Amino acid sequence: MTETANSAAGGAASGAVETALAPNEGLLSLPAHELAAKIQAGEVTSREVTQAFLDRIAESDDAVGAFLHVGAEEALAAADAVDAQVAAGEEPVSPLAGVPLALKDLFVTTDAPTTAASKILEGYMSPYDATIVTKIRAAGIPILGKTNLDEFAMGSSNENSAYKVTHNPHDLSRTPGGSGGGTAAALASGQAPLGIGTDTGGSIRQPASLTGTVGAKPTYGAVSRYGMIANASSLDQCGPCANNVLDTALLHEVIAGHDPFDATSVDRPVSSVVEAAREGASGDLSGVRIGRVKQFGGEGTQAGVSDVIEASFAQLESQGAEIVEVDCPNFAHVMGAYYIIQTSEVSSNLARFDGMRYGQRRGDDGSHSAEEVMAITRGEGFGDEVKRRVILGTYALSVGYYDAYYLQAQRIRTLVAQDFAKAFEQVDVIAGPATPTTAFKLGDKVDDPLAMYNFDLFTLPLNLAGLPGLSVPAGTASDTGLPVGLQVIAPAFADERMYKVAAAFEAGRK
Ligand code: GLN
Numbered sequence: 381m382t383e384t385a386n387s388a389a390g391g392a393a394s395g396a397v398e399t400a401l402a403p404n405e406g407l408l409s410l411p412a413h414e415l416a417a418k419i420q421a422g423e424v425t426s427r428e429v430t431q432a433f434l435d436r437i438a439e440s441d442d443a444v445g446a447f448l449h450v451g452a453e454e455a456l457a458a459a460d461a462v463d464a465q466v467a468a469g470e471e472p473v474s475p476l477a478g479v480p481l482a483l484k485d486l487f488v489t490t491d492a493p494t495t496a497a498s499k500i501l502e503g504y505m506s507p508y509d510a511t512i513v514t515k516i517r518a519a520g521i522p523i524l525g526k527t528n529l530d531e532f533a534m535g536s537s538n539e540n541s542a543y544k545v546t547h548n549p550h551d552l553s554r555t556p557g558g559s560g561g562g563t564a565a566a567l568a569s570g571q572a573p574l575g576i577g578t579d580t581g582g583s584i585r586q587p588a589s590l591t592g593t594v595g596a597k598p599t600y601g602a603v604s605r606y607g608m609i610a611n612a613s614s615l616d617q618c619g620p621c622a623n624n625v626l627d628t629a630l631l632h633e634v635i636a637g638h639d640p641f642d643a644t645s646v647d648r649p650v651s652s653v654v655e656a657a658r659e660g661a662s663g664d665l666s667g668v669r670i671g672r673v674k675q676f677g678g679e680g681t682q683a684g685v686s687d688v689i690e691a692s693f694a695q696l697e698s699q700g701a702e703i704v705e706v707d708c709p710n711f712a713h714v715m716g717a718y719y720i721i722q723t724s725e726v727s728s729n730l731a732r733f734d735g736m737r738y739g740q741r742r743g744d745d746g747s748h749s750a751e752e753v754m755a756i757t758r759g760e761g762f763g764d765e766v767k768r769r770v771i772l773g774t775y776a777l778s779v780g781y782y783d784a785y786y787l788q789a790q791r792i793r794t795l796v797a798q799d800f801a802k803a804f805e806q807v808d809v810i811a812g813p814a815t816p817t818t819a820f821k822l823g824d825k826v827d828d829p830l831a832m833y834n835f836d837l838f839t840l841p842l843n844l845a846g847l848p849g850l851s852v853p854a855g856t857a858s859d860t861g862l863p864v865g866l867q868v869i870a871p872a873f874a875d876e877r878m879y880k881v882a883a884a885f886e887a888g889r890k
Pocket of ligand 1: 533534535536558559578579580581582583584611722836
């Protein structure tokens with residue numbers, strides 16, 4: 381249990397695979413809701429629980445590389461506050477009070493540096509907390525630290541981080557996915573029982589799938605983006621991650637809700653996702669119609685992934701669901717549309733990082749003009765992928781190209797939303813693969829941006845349409861021995877449906 385990394389047989393042809401999976405006994409193996417119950421019952425303190433996760437980080441993070449910053453002191457102080465409330469016999473401030481969490485380093489925090497995994501923000505301290513951070517603190521959830529990501533959440537493997545590489549706990553030579561690979565790896569290695577991710581094109585669901593954890597992207601606008609560093613504002617969504625569906629739902633209800641500080645935050649009641657997850661735990665799916673997208677899978681999908689998805693549909697059917705094929709012809713154009721819209725918004729959003737307002741300033745030695753200082757700062761501060769996207773987006777938005785690229789992409793976006801709308805006339809949710817393959821080797825796609833982009837084929841359509849989606853572990857691919865996630869997609873503001881189906885599916889696997 382105290383080993384940094386352990387070996388597991390199987391998987392690679394070359395023999396032993398180095399792993400760093402969560403211990404399967406003791407505090408670190410318990411679901412967050414059980415830890416919370418033990419804390420409230422006085423069986424264990426939040427300090428003991430939080431310290432156990434901090435110890436696990438200390439012993440395993442050299443091998444995993446999930447954290448950019450660990451805030452032990454601050455986490456323990458938050459834990460002590462919960463323990464004092466329990467000792468005083470006060471009502472718990474939330475159902476997760478006292479259970480610690482790993483926060484993607486894309487959210488600003490007053491008590492820890494925020495970098496977005498970029499050199500340009502090295503050492504940056506925010507004067508305020510992101511709204512979700514305020515909510516997490518108010519819920520009595522200690523924050524263990526800030527997790528690694530692809531720079532400004534652009535990437536699919538965490539290899540675009542300016543600071544370090546994160547490894548997949550199931551096989552340390554492989555990627556945990558991206559951009560939320562740090563949070564997902566922390567969950568899979570038992571470093572944290574709860575995590576926060578962000579999803580612009582799949583960055584919550586794809587790492588969840590590759591690490592055998594659960595990750596949910598709520599409906600666009602359901603969770604505040606205030607204090608979440610912008611990637612592409614019309615696509616970005618913050619969401620909860622955990623090792624099981626109920627914990628994910630509990631965290632969802634902590635962070636969701638209207639926020640007047642975020643103009644795109646929607647003013648309507650939070651979906652009852654916890655109730656839905658509890659209902660789903662019965663395993664009964666009778667009367668539920670589940671769509672299977674004709675265009676998902678097939679060529680380019682790893683055989684081992686297809687087999688797991690096939691078995692998943694058979695399981696869902698055996699639990700009473702009706703499986704209906706749905707046709708989404710415009711999904712064929714999703715990749716092109718996403719990379720025009722995403723890069724266009726990036727080119728605008730990242731203009732603020734100019735060395736004048738936030739983080740690093742380079743070249744300010746008296747011999748350069750302000751424009752030159754901005755250019756030097758951005759040249760040195762941004763990594764290659766960020767620069768590639770700023771350049772692409774600037775081009776797509778420029779006079780003469782706007783109609784040909786940006787406008788066309790927006791039209792495709794509408795057609796994709798219409799495909800979903802038609803599908804949801806026939807079904808309650810849609811299910812399918814979250815990723816075309818299991819986790820690839822670190823280094824394998826890093827010089828091939830298009831291959832990296834293609835990896836998100838199944839997750840991107842939802843972001844274009846603003847819909848909620850979740851990845852839940854579905855099994856292990858027989859050809860690689862690595863985890864495969866089942867993606868469950870629901871209509872906008874029907875997040876509870878995906879939780880119910882995912883919880884039922886999870887229960888049905890046991
Ligand atoms: N991999 C996609 C990209 O690079 C999605 C990233 C994300 O969801 N933040 O844009």
